[in-house]
Amino acid sequence: MSSIASARYGKDNVRVYKVERDEKTGVQTVTEMTVCVLLEGDIATSYTHADNSVVVATDTMKNTVYVKAKEHPVTPPELFASILGTHFVETYPHITTAHINVITHRWTRMTIDGKPHPHSFYRDGAETRTVEAAVQKDKIDIKSGIKGLLVLKSTGSQFHGFVRDEYTTLPEVYDRILSTDVDCAWGWKTLAGLDAVKAAIPKFDQAWADARTITMKTFAEEDSPSVQNTMYKMCTSILAAAPEVDTVDYSLPNKHYFEIDLSWHKGLKNTGKDAEVYAPQSGPNGLINVTLARSQIPSKL
Numbered sequence: 001m002s003s004i005a006s007a008r009y010g011k012d013n014v015r016v017y018k019v020e021r022d023e024k025t026g027v028q029t030v031t032e033m034t035v036c037v038l039l040e041g042d043i044a045t046s047y048t049h050a051d052n053s054v055v056v057a058t059d060t061m062k063n064t065v066y067v068k069a070k071e072h073p074v075t076p077p078e079l080f081a082s083i084l085g086t087h088f089v090e091t092y093p094h095i096t097t098a099h100i101n102v103i104t105h106r107w108t109r110m111t112i113d114g115k116p117h118p119h120s121f122y123r124d125g126a127e128t129r130t131v132e133a134a135v136q137k138d139k140i141d142i143k144s145g146i147k148g149l150l151v152l153k154s155t156g157s158q159f160h161g162f163v164r165d166e167y168t169t170l171p172e173v174y175d176r177i178l179s180t181d182v183d184c185a186w187g188w189k190t191l192a193g194l195d196a197v198k199a200a201i202p203k204f205d206q207a208w209a210d211a212r213t214i215t216m217k218t219f220a221e222e223d224s225p226s227v228q229n230t231m232y233k234m235c236t237s238i239l240a241a242a243p244e245v246d247t248v249d250y251s252l253p254n255k256h257y258f259e260i261d262l263s264w265h266k267g268l269k270n271t272g273k274d275a276e277v278y279a280p281q282s283g284p285n286g287l288i289n290v291t292l293a294r295s296q297i298p299s300k301l
């Protein structure tokens with residue numbers, strides 16, 4: 001005997017672009033997103049008995065994304081995800097949860113001759129703003145985040161005092177390069193529904209801006225003793241900046257840059273304090289994860 005333990009289905013990689021035109025000023029603003037919709041509910045018979053009467057076609061979900069993007073604002077993405085999810089749980093009684101993921105891509109306005117250009121943009125990096133919303137009839141859980149923010153500092157990072165045993169070759173290091181691809185997310189206290197999301201609208205952009213600033217400022221300014229400790233400080237600062245946020249998590253690869261001994265060539269000095277040319281490594285890399293929950297913050301760091 002077997003039974004379905006969990007099931008959800010939907011449309012992934014729905015790419016949407018929306019332009020907003022200010023007719024008075026001629027200024028246009030663009031948003032490009034990749035959306036994923038997965039529905040959950042009384043759908044088991046579609047798997048077990050080929051019962052398509054419970055299936056909202058994934059093609060219908062794609063169409064709905066376009067229509068809702070036309071009818072409603074697509075920013076902040078937390079609002080759009082909530083509008084979209086609420087539509088599915090209110091329209092189809094047997095759907096209990098709509099999982100909506102929105103990835104917003106960067107289109108940064110060009111500055112031409114010192115002035116913001118009204119309708120031209122450029123992609124200034126692979127960084128994205130992310131939203132994962134689990135929308136039910138009476139509550140919405142949202143996790144917002146930043147992915148793909150690649151950062152590097154050429155000094156101001158150390159790593160020493162770690163376990164040394166017969167497997168250890170890594171030297172203690174007091175000055176190293178630190179580089180990572182930031183994957184950070186913050187989970188909001190459960191919202192009671194779409195009206196609660198609407199009431200929180202300004203907080204979503206503010207938290208995103210704060211998380212981004214905190215990530216970069218902490219990374220840049222701290223003399224980092226380890227990725228673990230630096231990311232913990234980022235988490236505590238985000239929790240302090242955003243009272244409506246309950247959890248913060250980071251997943252940071254440690255992208256290694258190895259020194260190269262060039263002494264074999266005419267005695268060139270390129271290690272320790274003389275190191276200038278390094279070999280960036282594509283793998284293996286460290287991977288350091290943490291989730292911090294508000295109740296777990298000690299009163300002092």
Ligand SMILES: O=c1[nH]c(=O)c2[nH]c(=O)[nH]c2[nH]1
Nearest residue numbers: 159170225226227228254286
């Ligand atoms: O910041 C670091 N944390 C580690 O756990 C670790 N392990 C390692 O080899 N290098 C580093 N760096």
